[in-house]
Amino acid sequence: MLRLVGRAARCWGARWGPGRAAMQQARLSGAAGSGGWPKDVGVLALEVYFPAQYVEQAELERFDGVEAGKYTQGLGQQQMGFCAAHEDINSLCLTVVQRLVERARLSWDAIGRLEVGTETVVDKSKAVKTVLMQLFRDSGNSDVEGIDTTNACYGGTASLFNAADWVESSAWDGRYAVVVCGDIAVYATGNARPTGGAGAIAMLVGPNAPLALERGLRGTHMEHAYDFYKPDLASEYPVVDGPLSIQCYLRALDRCYATYRRKAESQRQQAGAQRPVTLDDFNFVIFHTPFCKLVQKSVGRLLLNDFLTAPDPDTAAGRYKGLQPFRGVKLEDTYTSKEVEKAFQAASQEIFEQKTKPSLLLSSRNGNMYTPSMYGCLASLLAQSSARDLAGSRIGAFSYGSGLAASMFSFRVSPDAAPGSALDRLVSSLADLPARLDARKHVAPQDFAEIMKRREETHHLADHTPHGSPADLFPGTWYLTRVDDKYRRQYARKPL
């Protein structure tokens, strides 16, 4: 059913982390139930896939007949990647997982867990994870836990937490976990269309990671909301209440930040310190990015939180200068206040430039990828920093999925930036991201609209050969060749 082009199933030996003997030892000690958590569980390697074609947002403004700057300034978006009809969620995830395993020189049997966070559902029962098991077939490794997780853009974070928990649990057998996030974000014609995008990210999770998840520091907020959802199962397009979704996002940010800070301050107290946690405690802050402008506002929102909880903020000078009039506002009254938004966005401008802007490369040039969005911000930050810039830093991360599910957590970056270190290898592996974005094919809005229309018409057809040419794909990309009369999907891989 799936034609394996290339021999990715070959074992190059594990380049990342422990060798076979150490893995075996870990398995045995795990099996023996001796307890304990391995050191620095987190992200060892990260791979990004985005489509090989894009549309310019400025051209889209003219094509849609909206005022100039609506998408580029109003949303903060430059370009938008998109898939033709011969790519689906399975092909995106096949591509990024194979890329991760090949580039990390992993053996397929070094993976003991693989799970997928997505909201791009092409089957209500069959998981993308099981489609990915085709990649493992030659290795004979089928003892691979994990399935698909879904809640809008949050699924990748749920998978990452699950994978990290697994590595710390008695179920861990010393092998790696792989977390995959992938989505194709498409909207009906109209206001929301320029907030689309597509892509997939795969992360290798294990101990001794250069990006370690900080223990005990997860602030989560879950709530019932109909801000963005997909109740029309026959359509790829969501139902969106835009203003409500922004309120939900900001409320979740407030709540997660408060819970994160409470936990972090509790840890600090146990260590004998009393200082409150603020934005100063993060060297970088990354966000789920439905569009870049919201993220810029969100940095302001975090500053508002810091300001309101500070016992005695200096409003005569420094970052809070002139903000005295806002001293009495309540968070829940300010979600639609342009005045508050403007004041705190201005006050946080420098923080935004330093701590967050470098993370928006992929979001601004490829668009919203849904579940991979925040991990695309992480990749963008790594791609535009040196290992030395990052070493020893703390990266705050806010993940949001409509409906709603949100968490704030943090990565502690390894202090070891030496050439050949795990951090150096991770950072180096992403250095070509800007060049890869430059290498995409520019498509005119008219052609983009036609391709979207074709996707809409053929989406979910049985007995069907999808339109789209392998020429429009990057080398090594999996693509959909056929959906048979029983809806079974077949794929091929464009040679590397």
Place this chain on the structure above:
Amino acid sequence: MLRLVGRAARCWGARWGPGRAAMQQARLSGAAGSGGWPKDVGVLALEVYFPAQYVEQAELERFDGVEAGKYTQGLGQQQMGFCAAHEDINSLCLTVVQRLVERARLSWDAIGRLEVGTETVVDKSKAVKTVLMQLFRDSGNSDVEGIDTTNACYGGTASLFNAADWVESSAWDGRYAVVVCGDIAVYATGNARPTGGAGAIAMLVGPNAPLALERGLRGTHMEHAYDFYKPDLASEYPVVDGPLSIQCYLRALDRCYATYRRKAESQRQQAGAQRPVTLDDFNFVIFHTPFCKLVQKSVGRLLLNDFLTAPDPDTAAGRYKGLQPFRGVKLEDTYTSKEVEKAFQAASQEIFEQKTKPSLLLSSRNGNMYTPSMYGCLASLLAQSSARDLAGSRIGAFSYGSGLAASMFSFRVSPDAAPGSALDRLVSSLADLPARLDARKHVAPQDFAEIMKRREETHHLADHTPHGSPADLFPGTWYLTRVDDKYRRQYARKPL
């Protein structure tokens, strides 16, 4: 949007497990990153929900014009529960979670994780989990990790593994996890329709559990297969290749059992023993149950595995008597062999009666619930045993989801069966299961068929008030009152 009838959000104090002070202590030690796994992580409490109406399979045989015994003998099914149009996956899960929390006298803020395994998708983006957060609203607890997991009937097991991993990880803050499995299994008219069912199960997961998950003992098999899937997103009905699905199920059983045994034997070797692991090591074995007959065959299949791996089985007497002709068969050649099936089903009859049959109560009288199926078997076993029967025993468990994802694992039952013990409370809480099944309303096949037709026609309609009367529901059941023009769903609860 959701009308809370009753005051379930009140705090009765935690009846199960640690009190508030102990939880706080655990949170702090978790936050401090001290490491280590708590003792006996597993299932503390379990609640079952099934519809209040059913159809007789023997009557369905006559109505469908098939030979007598086709469903009752051929499939091993007696009755089938079903939902009218005013129940959906959200209402089922609301009901069972509220029932769990009320009966266990839990406070809503004693729960730190909640996740849902389901393949009954009414929204491609919004998780059932977020709908359930309405139950937590009055408590103010929104820091509740976990979302939905999906792979056919396997989602509940994935959720259980995730929840147990979380309790053993540094992310655990001392609170309980709740795992919810729920599905409405409906098929188009024809051969597969009598294999439907519906229901939901919620499990309270934490340390010091009377049903502890045995550490290091999970044999998993994941594979790409199109045996049963749901590619027509606008329909509730799956696409099924029945013969392929049975082969997939049996192959997964073989593979999971082999991996489980390898891990268990490795543990045994480390303890200085060499004896192979066989069916004798389990006091009870429960299975995912698409229909009861397949489970009876599966016990025979495990015996075949034991027989083929035994170094020198006695075929002159005992359980392997007369099986010598099968000594040279290969597992992979026997999936469709009636001869092998018959011989090993006969040879394993007594084992089936002792170790598995008591677990089929709910499956035979309510049908296949998909994700809750195997946990319904667990509930049935507990409902029909005394704490003393179960104390100290090992329960083998095989979970299967088409597509495919499968695991074999085991519970070790607490040795403490004293009145008031955790085991005694768990067993007692399920004792009314047979009486609850008896209390359902019997519906004639003609009426059942009409209700199914109405479900089919109104499934996924917007701006719609579903048919169905609260009179046909058990007290305390949530039901769907309205789907508005934006597909937003509203629910009410029938008073207790």
